[in-house]
Amino acid sequence: MKEKELSISLGISREQLKAYRASAKEGFHYNRIESKKPKHLWEVRWTEEGVALIQSAMGMNPVVEKVEPVEEKRGTVYCKYQNPRVLGVMIEGKQENVLCRDSAKFGIGMPVDIRWDGSRWVVSRHPRFLGKY
16 A cells, blocks of 8 residues: 555554654565656555554554545536636536646646545646646
């Protein structure tokens, strides 16, 4: 499971997970996913043994539980606000406010992928050009 998903499910910050990672074994408790970025920026995935290690270190019952993946949906932009970090998106017939980095390249009626971030909806992917991905 990704480190971000684990931090949301356990309710702890990523800095605390980083402290637990210092005492865990790479390759057994967690793995790094290779990318073109520098090694310290590679994505971290925790194994079931690593999740059990963190839960036991926190004093929780170290039972391996299946954590639900981040909920992702697809909506349609119905309005843009003056605030460039907020979009109005229609999700399954319901109007929701969604956070984004910059709404300048989104167009009305444009389909958009969004995810639930624990407390609010956030845009998963931002367009590179006006109205196009």
